[in-house]
Amino acid sequence: xxxxxxxxxxxxxxxxxxxxxxxxxxxxxxxxxxxxxxxxxxxxxxxxxxxxxxxxxxxxxxxxxxxxxxxxxxxxxxxxxxxxxxxxxxxxxxxxxxxxxxxxxxxxxxxxxxxxxxxxxxxxxxxxxxxxxxxxxxxxxxxxxxxxxxxxxxxxxxxxxxxxxxxxxxxxxxxxxxxxxxxxxxxxxxxxxxxxxxxxxxxxxxxxxxxxxxxxxxxxxxxxxxxxxxxxxxxxxxxxxxxxxxxxxxxxxxxxxxxxxxxxxxxxxxxxxxxxxxxxxxxxxxxxxxxxxxxxxxxxxxxxxxxxxxxxxxxxxxxxxxxxxxxxxxxxxxxxxxxxxxxxxxxxxxxxxxxxxxxxxxxxxxxxxxxxxxxxxxxxxxxxxxxx
Amino acid sequence: xxxxxxxxxxxxxxxxxxxxxxxxxxxxxxxxxxxxxxxxxxxxxxxxxxxxxxxxxxxxxxxxxxxxxxxxxxxxxxxxxxxxxxxxxxxxxxxxxxxxxxxxxxxxxxxxxxxxxxxxxxxxxxxxxxxxxxxxxxxxxxxxxxxxxxxxxxxxxxxxxxxxxxxxxxxxxxxxxxxxxxxxxxxxxxxxxxxxxxxxxxxxxxxxxxxxxxxxxxxxxxxxxxxxxxxxxxxxxxxxxxxxxxxxxxxxxxxxxxxxxxxxxxxxxxxxxxxxxxxxxxxxxxxxxxxxxxxxxxxxxxxxxxxxxxxxxxxxxxxxxxxxxxxxxxxxxxxxxxxxxxxxxxxxxxxxxxxxxxxxxxxxxxxxxxxxxxxxxxxxxxxxxxxxxxxxxxxxxxxxxxxxxxxxxxxxxxxxxxxxxxxxxxxxxxxxxxxxxxxxxxxxxxxxxxxxxxxxxxxxxxxxxxxxxxxxxxxxxxxxxx
Numbered sequence: 001x002x003x004x005x006x007x008x009x010x011x012x013x014x015x016x017x018x019x020x021x022x023x024x025x026x027x028x029x030x031x032x033x034x035x036x037x038x039x040x041x042x043x044x045x046x047x048x049x050x051x052x053x054x055x056x057x058x059x060x061x062x063x064x065x066x067x068x069x070x071x072x073x074x075x076x077x078x079x080x081x082x083x084x085x086x087x088x089x090x091x092x093x094x095x096x097x098x099x100x101x102x103x104x105x106x107x108x109x110x111x112x113x114x115x116x117x118x119x120x121x122x123x124x125x126x127x128x129x130x131x132x133x134x135x136x137x138x139x140x141x142x143x144x145x146x147x148x149x150x151x152x153x154x155x156x157x158x159x160x161x162x163x164x165x166x167x168x169x170x171x172x173x174x175x176x177x178x179x180x181x182x183x184x185x186x187x188x189x190x191x192x193x194x195x196x197x198x199x200x201x202x203x204x205x206x207x208x209x210x211x212x213x214x215x216x217x218x219x220x221x222x223x224x225x226x227x228x229x230x231x232x233x234x235x236x237x238x239x240x241x242x243x244x245x246x247x248x249x250x251x252x253x254x255x256x257x258x259x260x261x262x263x264x265x266x267x268x269x270x271x272x273x274x275x276x277x278x279x280x281x282x283x284x285x286x287x288x289x290x291x292x293x294x295x296x297x298x299x300x301x302x303x304x305x306x307x308x309x310x311x312x313x314x315x316x317x318x319x320x321x322x323x324x325x326x327x328x329x330x331x332x333x334x335x336x337x338x339x340x341x342x343x344x345x346x347x348x349x350x351x352x353x354x355x356x357x358x359x360x361x362x363x364x365x366x367x368x369x370x371x372x373x374x375x376x377x378x379x380x381x382x383x384x385x386x387x388x
Numbered sequence: 389x390x391x392x393x394x395x396x397x398x399x400x401x402x403x404x405x406x407x408x409x410x411x412x413x414x415x416x417x418x419x420x421x422x423x424x425x426x427x428x429x430x431x432x433x434x435x436x437x438x439x440x441x442x443x444x445x446x447x448x449x450x451x452x453x454x455x456x457x458x459x460x461x462x463x464x465x466x467x468x469x470x471x472x473x474x475x476x477x478x479x480x481x482x483x484x485x486x487x488x489x490x491x492x493x494x495x496x497x498x499x500x501x502x503x504x505x506x507x508x509x510x511x512x513x514x515x516x517x518x519x520x521x522x523x524x525x526x527x528x529x530x531x532x533x534x535x536x537x538x539x540x541x542x543x544x545x546x547x548x549x550x551x552x553x554x555x556x557x558x559x560x561x562x563x564x565x566x567x568x569x570x571x572x573x574x575x576x577x578x579x580x581x582x583x584x585x586x587x588x589x590x591x592x593x594x595x596x597x598x599x600x601x602x603x604x605x606x607x608x609x610x611x612x613x614x615x616x617x618x619x620x621x622x623x624x625x626x627x628x629x630x631x632x633x634x635x636x637x638x639x640x641x642x643x644x645x646x647x648x649x650x651x652x653x654x655x656x657x658x659x660x661x662x663x664x665x666x667x668x669x670x671x672x673x674x675x676x677x678x679x680x681x682x683x684x685x686x687x688x689x690x691x692x693x694x695x696x697x698x699x700x701x702x703x704x705x706x707x708x709x710x711x712x713x714x715x716x717x718x719x720x721x722x723x724x725x726x727x728x729x730x731x732x733x734x735x736x737x738x739x740x741x742x743x744x745x746x747x748x749x750x751x752x753x754x755x756x757x758x759x760x761x762x763x764x765x766x767x768x769x770x771x772x773x774x775x776x777x778x779x780x781x782x783x784x785x786x787x788x789x790x791x792x793x794x795x796x797x798x799x800x801x802x803x804x805x806x807x808x809x810x811x812x813x814x815x816x817x818x819x820x821x822x823x824x825x826x827x828x829x830x831x832x833x834x835x836x837x838x839x840x841x842x843x844x845x846x847x848x849x850x851x852x853x854x855x856x857x858x859x860x861x862x863x864x865x866x867x868x869x870x
Contacts, residue, residue, distance in 0.1 A: 011773070011775045012772060012774035015772075017552065161600060175696040175745040175746065175773075178743075178744050231775065233775070233776060236777075236781070236784065238788055241789070242789075243787065248750075248753050251749055251753065251777055369421060
């Protein structure tokens with residue numbers, strides 16, 4: 001397991017048709033870490049912790065803002081970053097980013113400086129490109145482009161939160177708990193995304209942006225099917241209750257049972273024991289890391305980013321549920337990476353012929369990684385193998 | 389008892405309809421959009437008209453809201469042929485009485501609807517004619533609701549006499565009117581000073597035409613404002629810095645729920661600064677509603693909902709919260725001993741604002757611990773923290789803990805759930821638990837009568853009882869006129 005959700009209490013779920021939103025509540029906000037001030041339309045004085053200690057700002061991935069350091073116009077942060085306190089001379093502290101150009105209609109709709117994330121496929125492409133650099137050794141089978149530029153640019157099919165049916169309404173009518181710092185989004189009771197921030201104010205600022213977040217194909221399809229999710233709690237059995245005090249105790253137990261059930265059953269696959277964590281940045285005790293799942297076939301796989309404190313508790317978390325085809329691709333890439341991108345060794349490890357692996361790669365959408373003439377040779381081999 | 393299954397269903401249907409007709413206005417709610425609300429309501433109306441015409445017409449005598457009253461009248465007139473002569477006479481009296489109570493603009497809109505639907509039977513014409521004849525100031529109406537009056541008169545084939553005819557159909561044919569208000573209306577077309585003699589809504593148009601600055605206009609039109617216009621304009625006038633004092637409304641005369649809405653529209657700082665004034669106004673309004681029943685309810689506890697969904701919608705801004713706030717002051721006046729419990733746990737009722745989830749179940753336990761004689765729950769019924777707890781609590785209380793649960797209903801703690809929001813998908817207000825009666829509520833002023841109605845929802849009083857109740861209400865409603 002790569003991180004723990006200690007310090008976050010699971011609240012009662014709120015249900016709207018097929019979307020179930022489970023709030024995560026902190027008793028106390030995580031000290032010394034806040035969302036970058038650019039996130040707020042005007043500087044918030046409350047961000048100052050007061051006792052003179054500095055805090056660290058974070059900029060979430062795909063977060064769009066005007067950074068004011070030379071380049072005009074809005075830009076999206078590329079990969080989550082931790083930044084030093086953004087007080088006076090912080091022009092150098094802007095995160096790596098890519099400019100965003102809007103169509104006129106979009107800009108008008110979003111308002112000039114409204115808090116938002118990049119609502120584009122770009123964001124997930126970014127995720128995957130950040131994870132896979134491509135072959136390190138230029139084995140002869142790989143095309144020149146794959147070697148020089150890795151897997152990017154390539155596209156991933158994702159859906160905007162707006163397109164997931166019911167999610168927009170569910171977020172609109174969701175009642176934010178006092179002290180709430182995170183949410184788990186389930187569609188048809190399958191975990192779509194987890195989102196945690198260090199401070200309740202940050203959460204309130206970002207809650208609405210979940211609708212511009214991106215979701216995999218699977219979640220989109222579940223949304224389309226629209227089967228209402230049922231009530232998962234059993235209710236209180238009246239037996240043995242003789243006074244109001246008993247009733248109150250039963251109610252407390254009822255809450256705890258739900259939280260335990262949720263954490264142990266519903267959200268369990270988020271914590272992938274065999275997943276890989278990659279540390280990206282470390283700043284004053286906070287560690288920013290990206291995690292990859294084990295890419296086990298036919299199970300839930302989440303990729304995402306976390307910021308953890310010194311005690312290993314999660315301050316920031318954002319995850320993305322991969323759809324099945326993405327899992328298959330990740331599975332192949334992981335196997336390839338493990339064998340240093342050697343086709344023959346990987347094929348042996350998978351227990352299949354080399355040409356079969358090449359065709360599998362092509363089917364998974366990685367055809368352009370292989371040199372065309374090599375791919376042709378594998379195709380011919382496959383035909384020969386089929387005819388004999 | 390010879391209650392048949394059909395009777396039970398009839399009773400349930402009738403209550404469902406009454407609840408819907410009290411709460412729904414066909415506007416957007418927090419959870420559902422306007423289209424869904426209207427569709428759902430239209431269906432319910434045609435279902436009732438088809439199956440229980442008597443109950444449907446009798447609903448006019450109940451506290452259904454104006455939107456639904458207009459729909460009922462319209463549907464009764466559209467399907468006038470289905471009823472016998474005797475029924476039609478009773479319906480005619482109910483309609484006439486109800487139209488007298490409705491705001492005029494709604495009646496004119498109803499007449500326009502009838503015209504659009506091409507309903508022009510003899511009875512409709514008679515109803516329009518009688519209603520117009522009963523107007524106290526036809527000239528004033530003709531100016532303020534010019535198009536409405538014109539459409540109604542045309543549709544009902546009425547021959548207006550005197551200057552009214554000229555005013556409506558050929559206004560500029562004459563050089564001068566003898567009726568003062570017609571003359572002012574004519575002069576207002578070119579003379580700025582004359583428009584301040586006209587009703588506010590009409591004068592507003594002329595002010596725009598003459599390009600009069602908003603603050604000047606508000607200052608000088610102030611004496612012409614109606615009570616509710618004054619309340620509505622007070623804050624916008626203050627923002628425009630247009631002699632706020634001139635427009636200041638007399639809060640003590642406002643209806644309770646309206647007043648609560650107004651208070652909630654103020655920023656928290658203003659509410660704190662004007663605490664004494666606002667509290668006094670709310671208490672006065674509540675005492676007026678309570679009337680003779682003041683202090684007669686014994687020990688009362690109330691669970692009031694100020695969760696985020698009490699925001700309502702863009703159409704009904706903070707309506708559920710306003711109802712809860714108004715109910716709070718009303719119960720305070722009605723009860724001898726009163727414990728309010730807001731779901732958020734706040735205790736300062738003047739500073740409530742919608743926020744957070746709904747731990748309704750736990751609040752109900754808190755309320756029951758105070759040992760009340762009556763427990764009222766004002767909530768939209770979306771119990772979500774945790775979901776379903778309120779239902780369990782109420783069920784267990786009713787079946788196991790209530791001290792009088794083995795005895796007659798009269799000895800038990802009276803629990804009623806009042807719901808200000810119509811749930812379009814259920815065709816009813818959302819219930820908390822089958823063990824507790826639920827009634828729709830739109831104005832907190834109706835709370836006492838609704839609690840009375842809620843006992844039918846408990847299923848202990850059958851169809852015969854309900855019929856008797858409706859007949860009684862109808863008779864009282866018609867008698868009030870005399």
